[in-house]
Amino acid sequence: xxxxxxxxxxxxxxxxxxxxxxxxxxxxxxxxxxxxxxxxxxxxxxxxxxxxxxxxxxxxxxxxxxxxxxxxxxxxxxxxxxxxxxxxxxxxxxxxxxxxxxxxxxxxxxxxxxxxxxxxxxxxxxxxxxxxxxxxxxxxxxxxxxxxxxxxxxxxxxxxxxxxxxxxxxxxxxxxxxxxxxxxxxxxxxxxxxxxxxxxxxxxxxxxxxxxxxxxxxxxxxxxxxxxxxxxxxxxxxxxxxxxxxxxxxxxxxxxxxxxxxxxxxxxxxxxxxxxxxxxxxxxxxxxxxxxxxxxxxxxxxxxxxxxxxxxxxxxxxxxxxxxxxxxxxxxxxxxxxxxxxxxxxxxx
Numbered sequence: 001x002x003x004x005x006x007x008x009x010x011x012x013x014x015x016x017x018x019x020x021x022x023x024x025x026x027x028x029x030x031x032x033x034x035x036x037x038x039x040x041x042x043x044x045x046x047x048x049x050x051x052x053x054x055x056x057x058x059x060x061x062x063x064x065x066x067x068x069x070x071x072x073x074x075x076x077x078x079x080x081x082x083x084x085x086x087x088x089x090x091x092x093x094x095x096x097x098x099x100x101x102x103x104x105x106x107x108x109x110x111x112x113x114x115x116x117x118x119x120x121x122x123x124x125x126x127x128x129x130x131x132x133x134x135x136x137x138x139x140x141x142x143x144x145x146x147x148x149x150x151x152x153x154x155x156x157x158x159x160x161x162x163x164x165x166x167x168x169x170x171x172x173x174x175x176x177x178x179x180x181x182x183x184x185x186x187x188x189x190x191x192x193x194x195x196x197x198x199x200x201x202x203x204x205x206x207x208x209x210x211x212x213x214x215x216x217x218x219x220x221x222x223x224x225x226x227x228x229x230x231x232x233x234x235x236x237x238x239x240x241x242x243x244x245x246x247x248x249x250x251x252x253x254x255x256x257x258x259x260x261x262x263x264x265x266x267x268x269x270x271x272x273x274x275x276x277x278x279x280x281x282x283x284x285x286x287x288x289x290x291x292x293x294x295x296x297x298x299x300x301x302x303x304x305x306x307x308x309x310x311x312x313x314x315x316x317x318x319x320x321x322x323x324x325x326x327x328x329x330x331x332x333x334x335x336x337x338x339x340x341x342x343x344x345x346x347x348x349x
Contacts, residue, residue, distance in 0.1 A: 019050035020115055021174070022094035026084040027102035028056040031065050033217065036136070038069045040105035040215075049111055050092050054084040062102075080190030086183055095120075095177050099192055103217045104129070104171040110213035114174055117151075123204030124197075125174040126167060129216035136217075143212040144168065150208050155201040158302065160261045163246055163268040167197045171214050179203050182252065188244040195248045202256050230331050232281040239274050269297040276315065277334075280326045286319045321348065 023041050027034045034053070041051045051071050055063045057078030066073045076087055085099055096118055100106065107130070117125055128143035145166050158165040167173065170193040179200050183192060200206060246265040253259040265271055272294040279286045298311055318329045325348045332348070 018093035018095075020048045020094065020118065021046075021096045021098060021111070022050040022052060022088075022092040023098045023100055023106075023111075024085055024088035024092075025051070025053045025100045025102055026056055026081050026088070027053065027058060027062050027066065028078065028081075028084075029058045029060045029062060030102040031058070031060045031062045032134075033103040034062055035065050035069060037100055037102050037105055038066070038071055040107075041100070041111070042069070042071065044106070044108065044111045046111045046115075048115065050094055052088045052091050054088050056081070056084040082183055082186060082190050082192050085180075085192050089177075089180055089183075096122075096125075096174055097177060097180050098171075098174045100171050100214075101169075103219065104169075105132075105215040105217075106171075107213050107215065113209070113211075113213060117207045117209070118174070121205050122151075122207050123176050123179055123202075124200035125207040125209070127172050127209040127211065127213040129168055129172045129214045130212045132215045132217050134217065134219040136215075139218060144216060147208050147210050149210040151205050153201055153205055155206050156258075159198050159201060159249075160258065161263055162270065162297075162301070163242070163249070163263055163265070164198060164270050165201075167193075169193065169216055171216060173197065175200065176204065185248065188248070189241055194241065194245045195252065198245070198249055199252045202253065202258070230277070230281045230327060230334060232278060235274055235278040235281055239271065239278065242268075242270055242274070267293075267297075269294070269301060272297060276319075277330055280318060280323065280330050283323050283327075285323075288319075291315060291319045317348075 025034070025037050025041075038051070038053060041049070053066050053069075053071055053073040055066055055073065055075040057076060063075050072091075074087065074091070076084060089097060098114070110127075114125060114127075126147065128145060128147050130143050131139040131141065133139055145168060147166065147168070155165045173193070175196060179196055182196050182199060186195060243265055246262075246268070250259045250262055253262055272290060276286055276290055276294055279290070294315060295312055298308055298315070301308070303311070314329065314333060318326045318333075321329060329348045
């Protein structure tokens, strides 16, 4: 991989203490947003934080925009977010890393709050993100996701039982360096917000903050699919990704002698839920057995009784509706805005 540095860390005087936190921004054709992402970090003026920007072979003017910000930056051949992040990791000695998407931003004061909660026992720190539109204006609704405030290892049980837990998009996570090294093993997807998230609780404490410390931009090019209409291709991709990630996670958990306790992939709530969604999106009748297994998983999960009843009602009604209305139901469920019963009824009628 060929890289062209705008300014290298090696230009700094020797003997300087390594930064406590490195923020790595990876950019591919985000000329419109990347300067906002960079300035959301540089404006916080933290001498104990290192900012590294990786241009992942952009074909627009992103590289020129990045160079104009006069930050440590490298241009590499296009290889996807994972390869770009690995390149950035190799350019820092920081014990903790935050991967900020080039279309997202950190909130003022976020770095101070993050650093106050980091120590050697923390494997991951997470925080919600305020949703903003393409112009930077806040989108009505709660930050995503809604998180409790805690620090402990409680999430290991959730991962073993379900394969997942509630976690923010990429920009809402800070990882200890040894957890990031798992990216070297990933050969099945170009993204980074996968197995690291769900292996982290087994490496140490997870710190969860309830206050939003970043901004997540919703626009037509989000890789996550958040905010898009229901697309069978996206759902199939999510299912394949989950299968591959669970295979890798099982290999990782063998190192902790708990792999035997991890739920079977096909019995995980996420797998059943996305299989349900895919059947609706493809115009197929949802198998009764799938619906019943999904409802059973929902009822035995950790959600509140209110949430279980609301989700259960949605699943039952969607399974019974004619397909066109079922697709409307699903689109409303996956929409980025706040939802209500009145809004749901309007969507399907």
